[in-house]
Each structure stands twice: as C-alpha cells, then as structure tokens.
Amino acid sequence: MMARSRLSPHWIVLGLLALAIVVVPNPIALAAPVEQHFRIEASAFQYTPEAIHVNPGDHVTLDLVSTDVVHGLYLDGYDLNVTADPGQTATLFFTADRAGSFRFRCSVTCGALHPFMIGKLNVGSNDLFWRAIGLGALAVVAGVWVMRPKGDRQ
C-alpha cells in the first residue's frame, strides 16, 4: 500500500506567508479623487516628463504635444491611444481606475528607436512591485529553509 505523502509544515508556513503577501490589502489610505492635468512633450524617442504620478480615481487629462515628427501615446493596461501631429496638441481623458505602474509607448513609427520610446504612469502605489519584492524575499527564505535535501536538515 502506498504511503500518503504529507505536506511539510515548512511549506504550509511559506504558503500562508505567500498568500498573505499577495492578498493583504495595501494599508495606505487613498486620497480623494481630483482632476489632474499633464502636458507631455514627445520628441525623438522620449517623453517629457518621462513619468507621471496620479492617485487611483483621479480624472486625468493628458495633453500630448509633439515637438518633431508625429508621435503617439498608447497606455498599457488602459488600452488607450492618442496621436499628435508636429506642433499640435492631442488630448486624452481617462479616469485612473486601475492602480499600479503602467508604461506608455509611442504608437506611431517615429524613427529607429521608436519601439523603445516609453514613458511611465504611476497610479497610486505599485502594489505588484512591492508584493513581488516580498515574494522574492520569501523565495530566498524558501531556498534556505525548505528546499534542501532531507539528510541535510538539522
């Protein structure tokens, strides 16, 4: 008769810790939503400012101004896109209803480094990053504490 394998207590503790890191809500209080207005200049493979920060729920207006050729701005995670002709302003409105860090990237071929023309929108705190760091620390603990040959444990 086959022996039933038991789940090691180490794994149970680590599993619970991992679950806590993933699901425990962020304790930082959210600010009340406000109107946010940004002017983003797009030129040869960069956005200025390169990163913008808003709070979750904010109503955001982005004015995209191209200073050389036609540029676009596609916002990852929100699936929004806007295109600006040289010297013209194109405007994008949205509510920042998804928290985290999102890249925006040029959506119109603008030159050699076009695929790498990237900016960043931070909406509130970047929970994914901090939770990933926490899980990374837990991975080190797992490497030390759990994942070793049985004969090696003391």
Next chain:
Amino acid sequence: MMPIELTRNRFVKATLRARWPQFVIRAIALAGFLFAILSGLIGTPVGNHNFSIVFVWIVWWALLMLIVVPFLGRGWCAICPIPMPGEWLQNGALLKPHGKGLSLNRKWPRRFRNIWMQNIAFTLLALFSAVVLTRPSITGLVLLLFLIVALVTSLIFERRAFCRYLCPVGGFIGLYSQVAPVEVRVKDPAVCAVHTEKSCYTGSQDGYGCPWLVYPGTLTKNINCGLCLECLRTCTQDNVAFNLRSFGADLKQPSGRKLDEAFKAFIMLGAALIYSAVMLGPWGALKSAAYAIGTPQWLVYALTLLGLIYVILPGTFLIAVALGRKLTHSKETLKKSFVAFAYALVPLGLMAWIAFSLSFVFASLSYLWPTLSDPLGWGWNLFSTANVAWQPYLMSIVPFLQAGVLIGGLLWACVTARRISAEQQQGRNITLQALPVMGFCFVITGGLMGLLIG
C-alpha cells in the same frame, strides 16, 4: 527525476536519426536567414516594417528565449543555418558523408579552446545593440558577417569551430542549455570505454564525427553539445540516447565548471540589466546615448556597460563569495568558490532574459502581420495584412508574468547556490556560505523588478 530515454520509442529514434527532417528545417531557416540579410540591405530603413528586424529580433528572439532555450537548450543550434554553407564545403556533401571537402581541417588553437572569444563577441554586439537591433542595414551586415566568418572558419578549421568557439549567440545558448529538460547522453559509458572505433567522434559512413568536438562518451553537460544528433547516427553500439530529464540537471554537476563560463553568466546578467534600462526604461537620454555611437555620451554608456558586466557584477559577487567563505572558514580556494557559485546565476540570468523578452516581444509582435505581407517595406500586400495596425498584446498580464518569472528565477538560483555550497560544506555551514550569494541574487532580482515592473 531519472532521465527518460525518448529514443526507446522507435518512431522518435527513426525521426531523430533521419537526416531529411533536420536538413529541410535548416534549409528553410537558411532561406529565411538569407532573405533577412537581403531585406536588411535593400529593404526599407524603417526597422519595424523590415523583415530583418521583425523576424530576427522579435519573432526569432521570442521563439529562442521564451521557448527553445528553456525547453530545448541548444535546439536552435541543431537547426541553425549560419554554419550550413561552411559545413557543405567542409564536408564536400550536403547530407551524408561522401567525397572530400575543401577545408584545411586545422585544429582550433589550444589557447582559444574556451568561450572567451564568444564572451567578447557578445560584448561587442551588446555595445552596438541599440543600432544593430533597430537599423535593418546594420542587422543585414551583422548577419552577413556571421555567415562569412562561419564560412571562413569552416574552410580553415575542423568541424563547427565557429559554433563552438566564436558564435556570440551560441555562447549564451550553451550556458543556458544547462537548465533545459533534454539531453543527448550515452546509455552506458562502459560500452564506450571498450569500443575502440569511437565512431561517434571519428565519424563513419552513417554520419560525421561530433561536429562540436565533443566525445559523447564523457559528455556530462549540455553546454558544448549542439544536439546535432550525429552521434545518434554514428554509434554502432546503439549506446546514444536522447533523454528527457529534470530542469537544471547540469547545474547539479560539480565537475567541469570554468571561469569563462562563469563570466558568461555575469555578461548575460549585466546585459539583461542594461537592456532593461535602455530599451524598456523611460529614460530618453539613455536611449540616445546607446544609439549615438562614437559620441562622448555613447562612450560613457559603453564604459558603464563594460564596467557593470566585467567589474561591478563580478566584483560584488566575489565579495559575496568571500564573505560566505569567511563565515564558514572554507578551505576551498576563492577562485574555485567564485566559479562554482557563478553557476547559480544561470537560472537567474535565463529568467531575467525571459522577463525582459516578455514585455519587448508582446509589445512589438503585431509588427509581424504587416511585415509578412510587405517584408521589404516596398508597398506590397501579399497576404492582405499590410495594413494591420500595431497593437500590443497582453500588456495587462505581462507585468504579472514578469514578476512570476523573476521570483521563480530567484528561487531557482537560491536552491542552486545552496546545492553548490553543499559540495563544499556540511551542516549549518551550507546555508551560511550560500547566504551572501543568495543576497546578491535577491538584490539583482530587485533591480530587475524595479526596471521591468517598477
């Protein structure tokens, strides 16, 4: 997990032994490769509308880093078209051995029988990568250079010396092939020991002696095995097997660790960090510096890259290893410990490259559809997909995948570091010696997370 011999299955064995399937795939790959050179040189200068950029640096790269290397190791080398013309001339044959080739068949110089040349070649590519990856004409020239160097090397030196000692891509594929769950190994080394012909190395009428200059009888790691399967064809003792095995099996092998391979791990890890910052970061000045070759800004970029991969990363790692040795009063030499622990960076580096490639590839993959219809950017519309608009794929999911991949790589690196430490220490000292290395891996992973999902 004990290796499972896939070649026990007669169909699998017959398919792998047959030359035609491999030849057909390689011939198609060669046609694609030559077309990539041509399109790079005569097609549109707009990178994301040119076959050479889209198929080489997006499609091929995606297949290589996300599928082939992690699951098939040197599977790409088995079908790589670059050495084909040189091999044909060297062998004087397209398929099975017959006749006499043109090569001088000289031995590769002993002092260069390592992967330092590959390390240098990859470093050179990395220094100019912002241009190579974005300008079709430069991509075309680089691919043509690969072809010419491979051809000339085959005409002067024996077997696939280019692949083994020069190819900048083969160097890192070899390093990371150690984690792949497949291998070619002999079934019983004792059979090889008494087999005097050694047809797997010398060749026979059924196939060539190992093109990778490896004697399969003593093969214990994937790093120098190109999965060309010649030994499967030439072994008269039916003693060569194609096995399925556990991931990372080679990393458990304490023997055969080398300084050149250790440095390859640092080069790849450093390049993943730099590429993530330059290509996927929001810093326009950094991109411009990497692109403006010959300017003072590029010089600073180049020195930073070189400093990171050849000084800062190995130097910091050396301190971590030295600290672990001091804590445990290790009797191993510092060099031996440094080289051994560097193999913990193999899974970390591979996962770093997978995480980098995920966002790069999924953001750019939709360039494939217009390029299929109009590979040269000349206004064709062969498959009615020339006007498909650019659309990034899965960008809501990619950061979560990247986080998972990086955490998995860190866990794998920590387990590997601990296992390597167990080769040198006992009891509590095993963990103690590995801890600083694990800390190094954690810091690197945190840095990558900051660049990719921060």
